[in-house]
Amino acid sequence: MAAKTAIRSESGKVRRVIVVGGGLGGLMTAIKLCEAGVPVDIFSLVPVKRSHSVCAQGGINASVNTKGEGDSPRIHLEETSYGGDFLANQPPIKGMTDAAPGIVYMLDRMGVPFNRTPEGLLDFRRFGGTLFHRTAFAGATTGQQLLYALDEQVRRYETVDVEDENGMAIPGEKMVRKFEFWDMLSLITDGQGVCRGIVAQDLKSMQIEAFPGDAVCLATGGPGIIFGKSTNSVINTGTAASAAYQQGACYANGEFIQVHPTAIPAADKLRLISESARGEGGRVWVPKNPKEARRGRDVPESERDYFLERRYPGYGTLVPRDIASRELFLACFHEGRGVFTSRTGKNENEVYLDLTHIPKPTLKRKLAGILEIYEKFVGEDPYENPMRVFPAVHYSMGGLWVDFERSADGGLVHGSPRNQATNIPGLYAAGEVDYQYHGANRLGANSLLSCIWGGMAAGPAIASYRKGMGKSAYDCSSSLFDGAKKREQDKYDAILKMDGAENPFELHGELAQHMLIDVTIERHNDRLDKVLAAIDTLEERSRKVNVLDTSSRMNQSAQFVRHLQNMIVLARVIAQGARNRDESRGAHFKPAFKERDDANWLRTTMAMHADGANGNSAVNYVREVSYNLNGQQVNVSDAVDVSLVKPRPRKYETAGAASATAADDKKAAPATAST
Amino acid sequence: MSQAKTVKLKIKRQESANTEARYDRFEVPWLPQMNIISALMEVRKNPVTCDSKQKVAPVNWESNCLEEVCGACTMIINGRVRQACTALIDQVAPSGEEITLEPMTKFPLVRDLVVDRSRMFNDLKTVKAWVQLDGTHELGAGPRQSPENQEEAYPLSRCMTCGSCLEACPQVNDSSNFIGPSAISQVRLFNLHPSGKMHAKERLEAVMGEDGVAGCGKAQNCVEVCPKEIPLVDSITQVSREATKHLLFGWLFS
Numbered sequence: 016m017a018a019k020t021a022i023r024s025e026s027g028k029v030r031r032v033i034v035v036g037g038g039l040g041g042l043m044t045a046i047k048l049c050e051a052g053v054p055v056d057i058f059s060l061v062p063v064k065r066s067h068s069v070c071a072q073g074g075i076n077a078s079v080n081t082k083g084e085g086d087s088p089r090i091h092l093e094e095t096s097y098g099g100d101f102l103a104n105q106p107p108i109k110g111m112t113d114a115a116p117g118i119v120y121m122l123d124r125m126g127v128p129f130n131r132t133p134e135g136l137l138d139f140r141r142f143g144g145t146l147f148h149r150t151a152f153a154g155a156t157t158g159q160q161l162l163y164a165l166d167e168q169v170r171r172y173e174t175v176d177v178e179d180e181n182g183m184a185i186p187g188e189k190m191v192r193k194f195e196f197w198d199m200l201s202l203i204t205d206g207q208g209v210c211r212g213i214v215a216q217d218l219k220s221m222q223i224e225a226f227p228g229d230a231v232c233l234a235t236g237g238p239g240i241i242f243g244k245s246t247n248s249v250i251n252t253g254t255a256a257s258a259a260y261q262q263g264a265c266y267a268n269g270e271f272i273q274v275h276p277t278a279i280p281a282a283d284k285l286r287l288i289s290e291s292a293r294g295e296g297g298r299v300w301v302p303k304n305p306k307e308a309r310r311g312r313d314v315p316e317s318e319r320d321y322f323l324e325r326r327y328p329g330y331g332t333l334v335p336r337d338i339a340s341r342e343l344f345l346a347c348f349h350e351g352r353g354v355f356t357s358r359t360g361k362n363e364n365e366v367y368l369d370l371t372h373i374p375k376p377t378l379k380r381k382l383a384g385i386l387e388i389y390e391k392f393v394g395e396d397p398y399e400n401p402m403r404v405f406p407a408v409h410y411s412m413g414g415l416w417v418d419f420e421r422s423a424d425g426g427l428v429h430g431s432p433r434n435q436a437t438n439i440p441g442l443y444a445a446g447e448v449d450y451q452y453h454g455a456n457r458l459g460a461n462s463l464l465s466c467i468w469g470g471m472a473a474g475p476a477i478a479s480y481r482k483g484m485g486k487s488a489y490d491c492s493s494s495l496f497d498g499a500k501k502r503e504q505d506k507y508d509a510i511l512k513m514d515g516a517e518n519p520f521e522l523h524g525e526l527a528q529h530m531l532i533d534v535t536i537e538r539h540n541d542r543l544d545k546v547l548a549a550i551d552t553l554e555e556r557s558r559k560v561n562v563l564d565t566s567s568r569m570n571q572s573a574q575f576v577r578h579l580q581n582m583i584v585l586a587r588v589i590a591q592g593a594r595n596r597d598e599s600r601g602a603h604f605k606p607a608f609k610e611r612d613d614a615n616w617l618r619t620t621m622a623m624h625a626d627g628a629n630g631n632s633a634v635n636y637v638r639e640v641s642y643n644l645n646g647q648q649v650n651v652s653d654a655v656d657v658s659l660v661k662p663r664p665r666k667y668e669t670a671g672a673a674s675a676t677a678a679d680d681k682k683a684a685p686a687t688a689s690t
Numbered sequence: 691m692s693q694a695k696t697v698k699l700k701i702k703r704q705e706s707a708n709t710e711a712r713y714d715r716f717e718v719p720w721l722p723q724m725n726i727i728s729a730l731m732e733v734r735k736n737p738v739t740c741d742s743k744q745k746v747a748p749v750n751w752e753s754n755c756l757e758e759v760c761g762a763c764t765m766i767i768n769g770r771v772r773q774a775c776t777a778l779i780d781q782v783a784p785s786g787e788e789i790t791l792e793p794m795t796k797f798p799l800v801r802d803l804v805v806d807r808s809r810m811f812n813d814l815k816t817v818k819a820w821v822q823l824d825g826t827h828e829l830g831a832g833p834r835q836s837p838e839n840q841e842e843a844y845p846l847s848r849c850m851t852c853g854s855c856l857e858a859c860p861q862v863n864d865s866s867n868f869i870g871p872s873a874i875s876q877v878r879l880f881n882l883h884p885s886g887k888m889h890a891k892e893r894l895e896a897v898m899g900e901d902g903v904a905g906c907g908k909a910q911n912c913v914e915v916c917p918k919e920i921p922l923v924d925s926i927t928q929v930s931r932e933a934t935k936h937l938l939f940g941w942l943f944s
Contacts, residue, residue: 136834168820521735
């Protein structure tokens with residue numbers, strides 16, 4: 016056998032890295048790996064161009080400061096920390112906000128059709144939690160446009176040959192191979208607990224295969240489907256994250272689930288109406304008279320209650336999402352002031368989101384994408400009528416725990432193998448599936464940024480890890496892979512034989528009801544106890560389902576049974592985390608514990624999978640994780656690194672409160688002051 | 691409850707391309723703001739057909755975003771190709787008429803309503819639908835572009851690769867290799883971009899001839915069915931003109 020090289024294993028195989036998930040996080044990771052000369056296998060449930068990133072609408076944040084407002088990455092860092100109620104480690108945020116302007120320029124170079132100013136520069140708009148114009152956008156389908164740009168670059172790498180040590184093309188080997196319509200079933204870990212690849216299933220032929228990889232990066236997005244109807248796409252069940260968690264990956268801050276204030280209710284999904292609607296001047300209101308019978312457009316100005324602007328004069332309708340959602344919930348559920356429908360005689364759970372005062376050409380240029388969605392799904396003209404919206408589960412701040420290495424200036428050590436590393440050596444995570452950047456609440460337009468930045472950090476980190484690793488996964492014994500494949504084949508065969516009385520789709524509906532009603536905007540301990548008891552029962556029942564379909568070809572029912580079981584396990588992590596955290600912070604709100612409690616709870620929730628009673632899962636909460644990365648022992652506690660912005664009470668009533676210290680810094684250094 | 695409103699579906703079922711097709715009828719409860727997807731979701735909760743009263747395998751279909759930006763759930767609904775997510779029950783069947791669902795016919799069948807559209811993604815490789823980037827490291831701002839340029843590019847860039855245009859195009863059939871409107875429109879998009887146009891020639895060469903722009907029969911069906919109202923015929927005309935120019939005079943400049 017030859018010696019291992021940068022490209023080949025001792026056995027002569029091309030040493031690839033596996034990326035699971037083909038949204039922004041996964042594709043950016045793949046591009047960075049390719050640039051570092053590392054060939055990649057991408058696995059995705061859907062053709063990557065159809066990933067959930069397409070649903071992001073409003074834009075991507077970067078303090079490019081083209082509007083003469085004095086914005087800076089320092090202010091972006093502070094507002095992100097403040098918006099997240101100080102639960103996020105600050106060095107990774109600094110890495111992200113410092114890189115943001117470069118990321119937007121890179122996307123522009125890739126051909127993203129960002130909206131332009133008359134001078135031909137990138138245009139920026141406002142978003143929640145800031146007073147600055149910081150959000151670059153491509154109409155109101157920014158996520159789609161960003162995904163397409165990365166998809167195109169990755170497709171180019173599908174045509175690029177892998178070169179050997181001497182720069183010669185290796186026949187038949189391309190830099191990127193895609194496995195689309197494949198479902199990750201489990202990680203393959205060796206005797207030392209190092210991740211050596213994955214087992215995955217082809218969803219067309221239902222064949223199960225084991226794939227070696229020198230490292231694996233999960234970029235599989237959030238678990239919104241646990242809540243049934245949400246703004247998420249149907250593939251967002253969190254199944255891969257749950258599988259990794261069940262194999263020992265730490266899951267962090269699971270209880271922090273973002274509810275977006277403005278979505279359109281419907282039978283299959285709650286469609287998002289982007290925060291950019293408010294960023295461009297849209298206003299939220301309910302009629303002052305709770306029994307107002309006139310249509311929204313006919314209610315005169317003086318008879319409208321713009322309750323967000325009234326209660327938060329500093330940030331108005333652009334308060335962060337957790338606050339806006341709670342206020343909408345309060346108005347509809349507790350005060351009974353939702354829009355009144357004379358047909359039903361009821362106050363619906365709906366408020367008005369009004370754009371009708373904005374000129375139509377402006378709306379067409381900047382928001383057509385979302386207004387088209389409203390028109391198509393509601394059948395009403397949003398240019399003429401105020402839209403009717405209500406909050407919906409949207410985003411998971413929590414996710415797989417990932418590490419970082421802090422640099423001397425408080426940012427990240429670029430290319431450190433610890434960045435984006437989970438506690439399973441060789442397993443990385445990037446994008447919504449990681450917990451790193453948003454703390455207790457994510458600011459709008461920071462998700463596209465954190466996905467891409469996560470990939471930019473993960474790619475070089477994985478390349479460093481792969482460089483420093485001992486034995487390649489391709490030199491591991493074949494019995495490791497054969498054994499893992501057989502385990503998963505047996506599990507799948509068992510699913511195909513399930514002939515119980517329960518319908519898996521009905522069970523999912525029940526799980527979703529519990530999670531939606533009691534684990535979203537308002538959380539009460541007695542109700543959370545009931546949810547946890549229900550999860551126990553559901554987990555037992557999920558072992559008694561009927562698979563409905565025994566076909567050996569594309570079998571979506573059998574696949575769903577697996578996803579359902581994985582969803583139930585993650586639901587427990589979310590609900591138990593919420594039950595434990597007796598405080599209110601960002602999206603986690605307990606009326607019985609209204610205040611933030613830094614003394615006890617300014618810490619990361621770290622969940623480890625354990626076996627519970629009756630064959631069910633349990634959660635073991637730990638205060639520290641440790642792992643061994645290429646011989647380096649790493650221990651990390653649950654303390655949050657708040658070294659860059661000192662925690663302070665979070666108040667959006669006063670303009671500029673979210674950026675107060677960065678503004679002070681500026682005053683202290685008059686040479687850079689510009690506003 | 692016998693008076694309750696229902697949705698009637700007639701769905702083409704096929705285990706694989708090599709097995710015989712059949713139609714199953716289902717009836718599910720009507721819900722407010724229901725679309726085809728939510729009707730299919732109801733079916734799988736209780737997959738019993740109207741005719742046999744027997745439980746059958748739930749219907750397989752493809753979907754993801756459910757808001758018409760991913761392109762996954764494209765199928766034939768009452769004879770017309772479109773996305774199932776934006777097909778609202780009250781609009782498709784205002785008086786409770788039976789709704790027929792079938793898979794697209796221009797792509798290999800996988801199962802039931804699912805087809806394999808991978809050829810479309812391969813076609814994007816053929817036309818080099820990307821900007822040739824030097825790298826993702828920081829290289830400063832991108833090229834300046836006028837708002838007009840952005841307004842021409844953006845609609846073209848909204849193509850979801852859903853396949854509606856190929857399905858509706860009479861020139862796309864078993865006996866032709868016509869690449870179809872969507873890939874040609876991507877040539878226009880990238881040849882518009884200030885850096886993308888540096889490789890305009892290669893893209894034009896990829897769509898010359900019968901399998902490319904010359905394959906268009908100008909039926910205009912593509913623009914009729916495109917859910918994003920992309921000016922596909924304009925794109926084909928423009929790219930065709932550029933390709934001809936390149937063919938006639940390209941040698942002068944190369």
